[in-house]
Amino acid sequence: MSDNQIFRCRKILLDHGWSDDVLLGVDDQGLITSVTVNASKNSAESQVVNLDNVIIPGMPNLHSHAHQRAMAGLGEQASGEEDSFWTWRKAMYHTLAQITPDQLYHIARMLYLEMLRAGYTRVAEFQYLHHDQSGSAYANRAEMTLQCAKAASDVGIGFTVLPVLYRYGGFGAQEPGDAQKRFINDAEGFLEIVSCLERDLQKEMTLGIAPHSLRAVDKNLLQDVLDATDKERVVHIHIAEQMKEVDDCLDWSGQRPVEWLYHQFSPDPKWCLIHATHMDKEETEMIAKSGAIVGLCPTTEANLGDGFFNASEYFAHKGRWGIGSDSQISVSPIEELRWLEYGQRLLTKSRNVLAGREGDTGHTGAELYRQSTLGGAAACGVKAGSLKVGNLADFLVIDDSSPRQTGRSEDDFLDSMVFSGNENPVSAVYVAGKPVIVDKQHSERAQIHERFREAIKQLSQ
Ligand SMILES: [Zn+2]
Structure with missing residues (x-):
């Protein structure tokens, strides 16, 4: 397929490493069709978009609950009892009990805009x-999920949707509580949601499935749903x-959760x-060994006191x-x-713990960035996460003129980006070759903020 658009990148992190003066060809599906290293300055000048900066792959976010954006920061008041994940969950259930489809759309749209801006x-x-x-x-069983999909489409973020199978309230097929009534489906209800999404989702979006947890399904239910699901x-x-989840699983089955699953x-x-x-x-x-991907959410895990x-x-x-x-x-x-x-580092009282293994560059920030884009894209079920032919042209333009980046190049540049400073270094964002953030902003920003404020105001009344 021929290039629909060509980007000239002054410096770019390709899948095999850093290169200068690279032409990236992208087709009308948003896929990279050509990568020309050390390109001559005058090639195809008229149709080239000049990106006179540092280009790196965009980051896939492999785990999001959009509705929780409405309560971020509201679980930080000591309750007088011992606060835990489980007391936080009570507060979270209280918020989500009220959310309407329209409110979810405005909350998700705000959130996805924030995600794009952050890279x-x-x-x-x-x-x-x-x-x-x-x-x-709802009349359309996938109503709430489709509101998230519409929000993603309207702001321009790539979207993988994972409708959740939630049937039980605890290990051993315990019946769910009243606070969980908005989640609950049997296999038939869940597969109907999947069918609605197969019919109504935009074709460039990716559909997966998500049994919520071993607490929320049992063996037969999970088996039935997996059998009915496309293996791709x-x-x-x-x-x-x-830890309570591990202990409850041990009490119920004699095995730990990962052990039981495998x-x-x-x-x-x-x-x-x-x-x-x-x-x-x-x-x-x-x-x-299995090649499955672990989805890490370190700020949430810290916030909820999960452990390391x-x-x-x-x-x-x-x-x-x-x-x-x-x-x-x-x-x-x-x-x-x-x-x-x-x-x-805090656990081991040492430094650069996650880099320096055989086959890596030894640069902690650079290694973490590279590995998480690759794992994230695979978990999202898309060809992305590195900039090479056949992958989606999802990339970030990083401003290398900021004082924090001065004198840094290539992997030092990424190390500094990850570990030094708190200013957002992302100046532009391209999703499937389309600019969605330009000069750090989204074109619909004012309206998205305003409607989000209204939704939060309604929810707090
Ligand atoms: Zn989660």
Whole structure:
């Protein structure tokens, strides 16, 4: 296919490393069709978009719950009892009990705009809010999920949608509580949502499925849904986030969550295990060997007091991983990567814990960035995450004139970007070759902010 558009990049991180003066050809589907290194300055000058800056792959966000953006920052007041993930969840359930489809659209649109500005070029939306406030199905069973899809399409972020299968309230098929009534489906109801999405989703969007957690499904239900699902679809599941979850799983089955999952099913590279915070040595090795991706959300995991993921051990087994903004307490790929490494430094009282293994560059920021774009794209079920022929042209333009980046080049540049300073370094964002953020802003910013404020005002009344 011929190039529809050509970008001249002064400096670019390609899949095999850094290059100067590169022409990137992109077709009308947003796919990269050619990469010309050390291009002559006068080639095809008339149709070239000049990007006189540093170009890096956009970051896929592999785990998001859009509705939680409405309460980000509202769980930070001590309640008088011992605050935990479970007391936070009560507050979160209270917020989501009220959200209407229209409010969800405006909340998601604001959130996805924030993601683009921060350098996320795609989001995997793990959507479990299915029914109306009374727990009844909407006329279109995928109503709430489609509101998120519309928000993504309107702001221009790449979208992978993960409708959530949620049936039970705890291990061993416990019945759900009233606060969970907006989530609940049996296999038939869930597969109807999937059918609605197959029919109504825009063709450039990607559809996967998401059994919520081992708490929310049982073996037969999960098996039935997997059997009925196209084998090419990605499968995401929350796993082993909290110690209580591990203990409850042990009480119920005699096995730990990851152990149970791998004994009953065969997670492969199409699977993404969200959090996987609490694993023993065997479980860590099992995931790494299977090629499944671990979805890490370090700011949410810190905010909720989940504990530390044993990243050092997992990385030693060459496990695949990516990052997600999950509860939206922070919407910044840089903060996720920084926290991931800092957590390990604090634990091990050493430095550069997650780089310096065989086959990597030894640059911690650069390695974390590269690995998370690749793992994130795979978890989102798309060809992206590195800039090469056949992949989506999802990329960021990073301003290298800021004082924080002065005198830095290539991998030092990425290390400085990840670890130094708090100014957003992203000056422009391209999704499938289209500019969606220009001069740090989105063209619909004012209107999106205004409608978001209205939605939050309604929810707080
Ligand atoms: Zn989550």
